[in-house]
Amino acid sequence: MENFEPVIVAFCCHYCAYTAADMAGSKRLCYPPNVKIIRVPCSGKVDAIHIMKALEKGADGVYVAGCLEGDCHFKNGNINAAKRVAYIKKLLDEIGIGGDRVEMILMSAGMGERFAQTAVDMTEKIRKLGPNPVKSASRDKASNAA
Amino acid sequence: MITAERKPMEELIEYLRPYHRILLVGCNECVTVCSAGGRKEVGILSSALQMAFMKEGKTLEVKEMTLERQCDPEYVEELVNEIDQVEAVMSMACGCGVQEIARRFKTKPVFPAVNTEFMGASERQGVWAERCQGCGECVLGLTGGICPIARCSKRLLNGPCGGSTNGKCEVDPDIDCAWQLIWDRLKALGIEDRYEENIAAKDWRTGRGGGPRKIIREDLVK
Amino acid sequence: MKTESVLEKIFASGEFAVTSECGPPRGAVPEKVIEKAKMLKGYVDAVNVTDNQTAMVRMSSFAACVFIKQLGMSPILQMVTRDRNRLAMQADILGAYSHGINTMLCLSGDHPHFGDHPMAANVHDIDSVQFVQMIRDMRDKGKFQGGDDILNPPKMFIGAAANPFADPFELRVSRLAKKIKAGTDFIQTQCIYNLDKFEKWMEGVRDRGLHEKVNIMAGITPMKTVGMAKYMKNRVPGMDVPDEIIKRMAGVPKEKQPEEGIKISVEAIERLKSVEGVKGFHVMAIEWEQKVPEIVEKAGLLPRPQIDL
Numbered sequence: 001m002e003n004f005e006p007v008i009v010a011f012c013c014h015y016c017a018y019t020a021a022d023m024a025g026s027k028r029l030c031y032p033p034n035v036k037i038i039r040v041p042c043s044g045k046v047d048a049i050h051i052m053k054a055l056e057k058g059a060d061g062v063y064v065a066g067c068l069e070g071d072c073h074f075k076n077g078n079i080n081a082a083k084r085v086a087y088i089k090k091l092l093d094e095i096g097i098g099g100d101r102v103e104m105i106l107m108s109a110g111m112g113e114r115f116a117q118t119a120v121d122m123t124e125k126i127r128k129l130g131p132n133p134v135k136s137a138s139r140d141k142a143s144n145a146a
Numbered sequence: 147m148i149t150a151e152r153k154p155m156e157e158l159i160e161y162l163r164p165y166h167r168i169l170l171v172g173c174n175e176c177v178t179v180c181s182a183g184g185r186k187e188v189g190i191l192s193s194a195l196q197m198a199f200m201k202e203g204k205t206l207e208v209k210e211m212t213l214e215r216q217c218d219p220e221y222v223e224e225l226v227n228e229i230d231q232v233e234a235v236m237s238m239a240c241g242c243g244v245q246e247i248a249r250r251f252k253t254k255p256v257f258p259a260v261n262t263e264f265m266g267a268s269e270r271q272g273v274w275a276e277r278c279q280g281c282g283e284c285v286l287g288l289t290g291g292i293c294p295i296a297r298c299s300k301r302l303l304n305g306p307c308g309g310s311t312n313g314k315c316e317v318d319p320d321i322d323c324a325w326q327l328i329w330d331r332l333k334a335l336g337i338e339d340r341y342e343e344n345i346a347a348k349d350w351r352t353g354r355g356g357g358p359r360k361i362i363r364e365d366l367v368k
Numbered sequence: 369m370k371t372e373s374v375l376e377k378i379f380a381s382g383e384f385a386v387t388s389e390c391g392p393p394r395g396a397v398p399e400k401v402i403e404k405a406k407m408l409k410g411y412v413d414a415v416n417v418t419d420n421q422t423a424m425v426r427m428s429s430f431a432a433c434v435f436i437k438q439l440g441m442s443p444i445l446q447m448v449t450r451d452r453n454r455l456a457m458q459a460d461i462l463g464a465y466s467h468g469i470n471t472m473l474c475l476s477g478d479h480p481h482f483g484d485h486p487m488a489a490n491v492h493d494i495d496s497v498q499f500v501q502m503i504r505d506m507r508d509k510g511k512f513q514g515g516d517d518i519l520n521p522p523k524m525f526i527g528a529a530a531n532p533f534a535d536p537f538e539l540r541v542s543r544l545a546k547k548i549k550a551g552t553d554f555i556q557t558q559c560i561y562n563l564d565k566f567e568k569w570m571e572g573v574r575d576r577g578l579h580e581k582v583n584i585m586a587g588i589t590p591m592k593t594v595g596m597a598k599y600m601k602n603r604v605p606g607m608d609v610p611d612e613i614i615k616r617m618a619g620v621p622k623e624k625q626p627e628e629g630i631k632i633s634v635e636a637i638e639r640l641k642s643v644e645g646v647k648g649f650h651v652m653a654i655e656w657e658q659k660v661p662e663i664v665e666k667a668g669l670l671p672r673p674q675i676d677l
Contacts, residue, residue, distance in 0.1 A: 047186075048186075048190050049186065049189045049190055049193065052189075052190055052193035052194065052197075053193060055193075055197060056193045056196060056197050056200075091155070091190070091194055094154065094155040094156070094194075095155050095159070095194050095195075095197055095198040095201070096198065096201055097197055097198075097201065133200075133201040134197050134200035134201055135200075299479055299481075299490075300449075300450070300476050300477075300479065300490065300492050300495070301490075301492050301495075302476060302492070302495040302496075303495055303497075303498065304495050304496075304497035304498065304546055305495070306534070306535075306536075306539070306543075307476045307496075307534075308529065308530075308531030308534045308558060308605075308606040309478070309479075309534065309605040309606050310534050310535045310536070310605075310606070311534065311535055311605045311606060312535055313535060313536070316478075316479065316605035316606070317479045317481045317482075318481075323535070325539075326535065326536055329536060329539055341539070341542055341546075342542055342545050342546055342549065344497055344498075344501065344546055344549055344550055345498075346498065346501075347454070347493075347494040347498040347501075347502070347513065348493075348494075350493070
């Protein structure tokens with residue numbers, strides 16, 4: 001895939017993952033610009049439809065980043081989010097988009113390195129998987145027509 | 147509630163393959179309660195279907211609507227404004243709803259998005275279990291409020307059979323032995339003697355066996 | 369006598385009755401039925417023929433019973449409620465009686481889940497208790513279950529099963545009472561390994577005088593190997609195999625295990641003979657029918673009384 005730059009949407013919870021992103025920034029840790037961060041009050045706020053819409057609109061990968069087990073500011077929002085992600089992964093496999101485009105990641109507020117590393121890892125993983133199939137088919141069609 | 151589960155995506159995509167514009171209709175009652183076909187599920191399925199089509203280089207326009215319920219003609223009538231702009235309808239309601247839409251809109255193909263399963267209750271969040279078989283002659287008054295027809299794998303009215311083990315059914319250790327439950331309940335109510343009264347053979351005419359059923363309330367019929 | 373049944377006559381005589389079992393073949397092979405039955409002739413009073421046992425399709429019990437009858441033996445027609453509705457059952461009963469079959473065993477039947485047709489509809493139009501009642505009313509009132517009169521009503525001697533080892537134990541005497549109320553003439557129990565538990569059940573049965581209202585036959589199945597013992601202990605619902613039995617079987621070398629299994633069965637019969645209320649023995653030697661004569665002989669149950677059929 002020539003010069004495929006994946007677009008990754010990262011839903012980050014305010015208390016942990018987003019703060020970790022901030023920490024990465026303060027520490028001048030590099031992470032790929034492919035990752036677009038969306039701050040949410042809690043990873044549990046992310047519903048199945050948000051993940052689906054992100055992919056539908058063309059994101060190549062999505063991850064939901066929440067607090068470590070037992071640390072969720074809202075008790076078990078992170079656990080609910082993890083369950084939803086697991087459910088969506090199965091659905092995505094069923095329709096041939098691929099469940100491995102979606103992940104649930106846990107981290108604490110101080111884990112700047114983990115935030116950066118996750119962004120790197122996810123970008124590379126999606127780069128290898130290739131563009132979201134919803135785009136490539138219409139792109140091929142368009143280029144064939146041209 | 148009537149419970150249901152979404153059909154496999156492969157089957158749904160196959161139904162909709164010939165079309166480009168469809169109406170996806172959810173129901174606000176039973177299938178919402180069992181998270182199979184309510185507004186939320188309509189949104190997720192719509193997105194999934196569109197992505198599946200886009201993947202093949204095709205488009206599927208999905209008009210999303212959720213009715214209060216689909217088993218009453220007044221609500222199904224609300225689709226009349228949208229129906230002409232679409233080629234087909236997919237309903238996320240139970241079989242009753244799908245059929246009502248088909249009955250009202252005779253020239254529009256209608257497809258079920260879910261497999262309707264059973265009449266049941268929520269055991270706990272995310273878990274629904276069969277409770278009633280609609281036999282038409284309720285025996286719950288005799289069995290301490292637990293139905294042997296819906297909950298006993300052999301629908302014994304004078305159970306348990308010899309396969310009851312540790313309060314579980316021989317067929318599946320996740321199934322409670324209905325007669326163990328009934329016995330426990332009769333004990334809790336202090337009416338154990340009820341157990342030895344033999345329940346007579348059932349008249350299945352009041353159930354589905356007698357043919358599709360209808361209820362007519364003369365005082366309500368216009 | 370209510371019927372012409374050999375079993376009824378033997379119970380009335382006060383002798384222990386002895387029955388065994390014949391599983392029909394999974395094909396149209398009458399020779400297999402005849403072969404098995406011949407092994408038992410003279411050693412038992414009557415032979416049960418199972419009905420699609422473990423929900424696997426076999427030659428119908430009715431057909432197999434006819435072959436056994438033709439050998440001059442006394443078949444016991446087993447019928448389950450799983451596969452037939454009440455019309456088919458009553459029709460088969462009329463047919464069987466017309467062929468001279470006069471003894472039946474009424475059961476619910478193993479769930480189709482266990483068999484070779486798990487996708488089949490699970491009928492259970494009536495349950496085993498209602499089934500007993502239906503046959504009793506056919507015999508004593510001369511009426512079909514629906515209420516009409518029967519021409520020459522079948523006089524069946526009615527049997528049912530009892531399992532003292534299934535849960536809940538506290539219900540098992542009451543369940544027997546229900547079956548007796550419905551009209552059961554004789555009972556065959558699930559095979560007994562836990563003699564203490566069986567005796568406890570019999571105590572409960574005698575406390576209520578039920579042992580005088582029905583003829584109870586103790587079920588006996590000889591173990592062939594320690595593997596079989598373990599399988600029955602762990603994988604068969606409603607079966608109680610105490611650890612001592614496993615130990616005994618495991619304690620002898622493989623070639624000696626069948627002999628040990630038979631020894632255990634014979635000892636059980638000897639002990640059960642002295643349990644008040646036990647009126648007979650039902651020896652189920654599944655796929656090992658050739659050992660029944662040996663067991664019956666060693667248990668001192670020969671010769672069998674000669675009853676004119």
